[in-house]
Amino acid sequence: DAKTTQPTSMDCAEGRAANLPCNHSTISGNEYVYWYRQIHSQGPQYIIHGLKNNETNEMASLIITEDRKSSTLILPHATLRDTAVYYCIGQSHTGNQFYFGTGTSLTVIP
């Protein structure tokens, strides 16, 4: 299972893009990278996932490096409601188990 490392905390100005990095240098070829976020005392919320190619949905974009050792989650126009802990997760190669890393606490500043 891929171990992920993320910065402990980050700030972002409201309206600007938030770029959250994740290192997953031990990821294997068939393991996906998932991103979730957790707003205080709520359940984690799915954001996006990918394997090799960059992905985009209505919430965010996911950029995965060619060697797959790292990725960046991009929130294009951060709002105050995006303040949360963001988790980058390497999905287990044996199935669908998620092993959360320590996450990045993102604070969006007015």
Added chain:
Amino acid sequence: DTEVTQTPKHLVMGMTNKKSLKCEQHMGHRAMYWYKQKAKKPPELMFVYSYEKLSINESVPSRFSPECPNSSLLNLHLHALQPEDSALYLCASSQELEDRTTYEQYFGPGTRLTVT
């Protein structure tokens, strides 16, 4: 409907009590999960059920006993807990559980458990 519901929202129990946490989903998902989350820590996987059978037990103490009565329902029975078991207990579900296939997990809001 992409909702996972959990009851109760809050639970306070003594160390000699027996209580149960309940989780329900109506998305037709066949995999369900229990996680434990201590304050300021990430969620930790406890149990995984696939097609109503226990698939993974992450070496959880026997005072936690999971049960999956049907494909929509997941229970966590609690008995003789310790104060250090106080945490947020999260339930999640996903479409299926297959090797080398991936599905996003949908999480419930959690049950905040306090053991006194």
